Amino acid sequence: MKELQPKILSGKPAAPGIGVGNAFILRDDNKPVHPEKISDQEIEENIRKFENAREFLVQEYEKIKTIPDDYDVVEIIDAQIQALNDPEVTSTIKRKIKEENFSADYAIFSTFNDYIQLLESAGAQWAKDRTIDVVSIRDELIQATKEKKKEFDVIKGEIVFAEDIPPTVMVKLSRIKISGIVMERGGLTSHAVILSQSLGIPCVINAHWDRFQLQDGNDVIIDGSTGQVILRPSWKQKQEYLKRKEEQFSRFQKALEWARKPNKTSCGSEFTLRANVEFLEELPRLKTHGARGVGLLRTETILFESNEFDVWDQVEFYSKMVEAAEGHTVTIRLFDAGGDKLLENSENEANPFLGWRGIRMLLDKKEFLKKQLEAIYRVSGKFTGKVKILIPMVSSMEEIHEVKRHCIDVCSSLSRQHVPVDTETPIGIMVEVPSIALMAEYVAKHVDFFSLGTNDLTQYTLAVDRGNEKISHLFDSFHPSIWKLIKMSKDAADKEGIPVAICGEMASKPEAAACLLGLGIRDLSMNTGSIPLVKSVLCSNTLDEMKKLAERVLDADELEHIHELLEEWRPA
Amino acid sequence: MKTKKVTVLNESGLHARPASVLVKTASRFKSEFYIKMYGYKVNGKSILGVMTLAAEAGAEMELIVDGPDEDEALEKLVKLFENKFNPAPP
Numbered sequence: 001m002k003e004l005q006p007k008i009l010s011g012k013p014a015a016p017g018i019g020v021g022n023a024f025i026l027r028d029d030n031k032p033v034h035p036e037k038i039s040d041q042e043i044e045e046n047i048r049k050f051e052n053a054r055e056f057l058v059q060e061y062e063k064i065k066t067i068p069d070d071y072d073v074v075e076i077i078d079a080q081i082q083a084l085n086d087p088e089v090t091s092t093i094k095r096k097i098k099e100e101n102f103s104a105d106y107a108i109f110s111t112f113n114d115y116i117q118l119l120e121s122a123g124a125q126w127a128k129d130r131t132i133d134v135v136s137i138r139d140e141l142i143q144a145t146k147e148k149k150k151e152f153d154v155i156k157g158e159i160v161f162a163e164d165i166p167p168t169v170m171v172k173l174s175r176i177k178i179s180g181i182v183m184e185r186g187g188l189t190s191h192a193v194i195l196s197q198s199l200g201i202p203c204v205i206n207a208h209w210d211r212f213q214l215q216d217g218n219d220v221i222i223d224g225s226t227g228q229v230i231l232r233p234s235w236k237q238k239q240e241y242l243k244r245k246e247e248q249f250s251r252f253q254k255a256l257e258w259a260r261k262p263n264k265t266s267c268g269s270e271f272t273l274r275a276n277v278e279f280l281e282e283l284p285r286l287k288t289h290g291a292r293g294v295g296l297l298r299t300e301t302i303l304f305e306s307n308e309f310d311v312w313d314q315v316e317f318y319s320k321m322v323e324a325a326e327g328h329t330v331t332i333r334l335f336d337a338g339g340d341k342l343l344e345n346s347e348n349e350a351n352p353f354l355g356w357r358g359i360r361m362l363l364d365k366k367e368f369l370k371k372q373l374e375a376i377y378r379v380s381g382k383f384t385g386k387v388k389i390l391i392p393m394v395s396s397m398e399e400i401h402e403v404k405r406h407c408i409d410v411c412s413s414l415s416r417q418h419v420p421v422d423t424e425t426p427i428g429i430m431v432e433v434p435s436i437a438l439m440a441e442y443v444a445k446h447v448d449f450f451s452l453g454t455n456d457l458t459q460y461t462l463a464v465d466r467g468n469e470k471i472s473h474l475f476d477s478f479h480p481s482i483w484k485l486i487k488m489s490k491d492a493a494d495k496e497g498i499p500v501a502i503c504g505e506m507a508s509k510p511e512a513a514a515c516l517l518g519l520g521i522r523d524l525s526m527n528t529g530s531i532p533l534v535k536s537v538l539c540s541n542t543l544d545e546m547k548k549l550a551e552r553v554l555d556a557d558e559l560e561h562i563h564e565l566l567e568e569w570r571p572a
Numbered sequence: 573m574k575t576k577k578v579t580v581l582n583e584s585g586l587h588a589r590p591a592s593v594l595v596k597t598a599s600r601f602k603s604e605f606y607i608k609m610y611g612y613k614v615n616g617k618s619i620l621g622v623m624t625l626a627a628e629a630g631a632e633m634e635l636i637v638d639g640p641d642e643d644e645a646l647e648k649l650v651k652l653f654e655n656k657f658n659p660a661p662p
Contacts, residue, residue, distance in 0.1 A: 079592050079619070088618035115620045122626035126587040130623060 011207030293328025295525020358393020454504025603639025
């Protein structure tokens with residue numbers, strides 16, 4: 001048989017590391033459906049297959065309909081049942097089987113696709129949004145025509161290929177110790193990417209392959225540092241990468257040794273490294289990697305999954321986080337997502353990043369804000385001094401005052417019920433909108449700490465949409481203006497004696513971390529996987545050297561010059 | 573066969589929920605039901621068909637009902653448009 005040649009896919013590096021293993025293609029739809037023709041004798045059987053699948057699914061939906069007592073959910077399920085019973089769809093599918101001799105699965109596939117295309121090209125956003133539901137019915141129907149259901153059976157050491165990975169699946173995958181993830185879509189700030197960085201799973205995104213190039217079980221090499229994925233590598237390539245993997249592993253082990261050392265520069269100046277965390281699954285690595293608590297706890301996923309922001313779900317989740325921090329603090333960022341993901345019928349925004357997100361949304365949906373604050377304050381009472389509140393996407397003083405008023409209200413209402421609360425819980429803000437950085441002097445008088453979100457600060461200051469590939473080369477957090485804004489914020493905070501932390505991606509780059517420390521910012525929070533390497537660089541240099549670096553970076557007026565200055569600090 | 577021109581009065585158009593109410597109501601009758609809009613004609617008992625119209629507020633369409641209970645069906649369906657697809661008050 002003809003040997004297939006190695007094939008290299010180039011994607012965007014998303015989480016560093018080398019993985020060598022077998023491919024597992026994660027299909028949340030199923031295998032591709034081919035326009036398969038059947039003989040006249042098979043027509044009846046295929047019609048029956050389709051009818052059975054349809055009835056089976058309607059019953060399944062009726063069954064789950066009885067579980068929730070939530071009216072919206074019932075309505076969604078009803079809509080799915082209605083689509084399954086759609087007379088036009090049913091007759092078209094049967095006609096395709098009977099008259100065009102197509103197999104049941106292809107008849108289903110192509111019939112639904114016509115509608116999906118129409119919905120996608122419709123002018124109204126709600127119609128586009130509905131396509132997801134129609135796609136899922138199509139795929140569930142096709143699935144049901146098949147005899148056996150394909151289980152989620154990734155095994156340890158495999159490299160997972162997927163179009164996109166939802167956070168819940170990512171959490172499951174993280175338990176299996178896979179060797180790598182290759183995604184067709186996904187952004188650098190997607191959950192899957194953030195989790196793979198945190199868990200140390202090599203990850204490449206925006207890689208494209210077709211089904212003829214890749215099959216389950218193929219040998220694969222993934223290099224998450226360069227974005228290269230090699231399908232069916234030669235024996236030589238495999239040996240070479242295994243060797244490099246070993247080297248990386250021992251380098252990382254050495255860096256891990258740093259994790260146990262005190263957080264001090266070589267001249268004895270102290271600093272703190274914390275972890276950015278979203279899931280409980282990430283917690284075991286906090287200690288081994290040398291994180292001192294959680295500098296940024298993202299609450300979006302837990303709240304999306306929780307029913308109506310349930311207070312007790314939140315209390316449980318935050319409590320587990322604080323326990324895992326082993327005496328260090330946990331900074332809880334209030335729900336920071338756009339309203340479009342939360343509410344049905346909300347309008348799609350032309351500029352979601354400049355839109356209804358973060359505290360802007362919470363102040364409109366006060367019941368969510370109050371529930372989240374109640375949960376946080378309940379936890380603060382159990383773990384006095386261990387919790388901090390971080391307000392996202394602040395762009396004006398009024399927003400700060402309003403949130404603080406709600407904090408006072410929640411505290412006093414809990415106290416009236418004799419629930420212990422820590423009324424001294426620090427309330428800080430994300431400095432990620434330039435307006436707030438420019439007002440830092442005034443803002444610092446009214447908050448307990450600043451946390452700098454460098455990704456958004458860069459995007460808003462440089463007017464560069466970080467998701468837009470055409471201008472992605474312009475998105476660079478090392479831009480001189482960003483360093484100046486950081487310095488302004490730090491000076492303002494010093495004047496009022498409040499602490500400053502960094503929780504943006506910037507802190508996870510050792511050379512930038514050194515410069516930040518040189519600027520006097522001693523509290524850096526980053527994905528857990530980056531901590532050892534950052535720490536090794538900070539521990540092996542003196543604060544003076546870092547101060548000099550910071551001075552020169554602040555003096556530079558060109559991005560390229562800054563890159564040259566920082567390049568010397570990048571570990572090999 | 574009975575026909576009648578109607579206008580979508582809902583602010584957000586004939587989106588998923590109203591479409592669902594319309595199809596559900598139409599399906600209770602024996603008569604065939606079609607909707608004509610901008611030269612398209614879709615089966616009014618087909619949820620996916622109605623949704624692909626993506627009719628927005630102010631859209632005009634022609635309802636065509638044909639069958640033994642066409643009078644009653646047309647009356648009920650026109651009412652739905654007039655009431656913006658809210659369930660009729662008890």
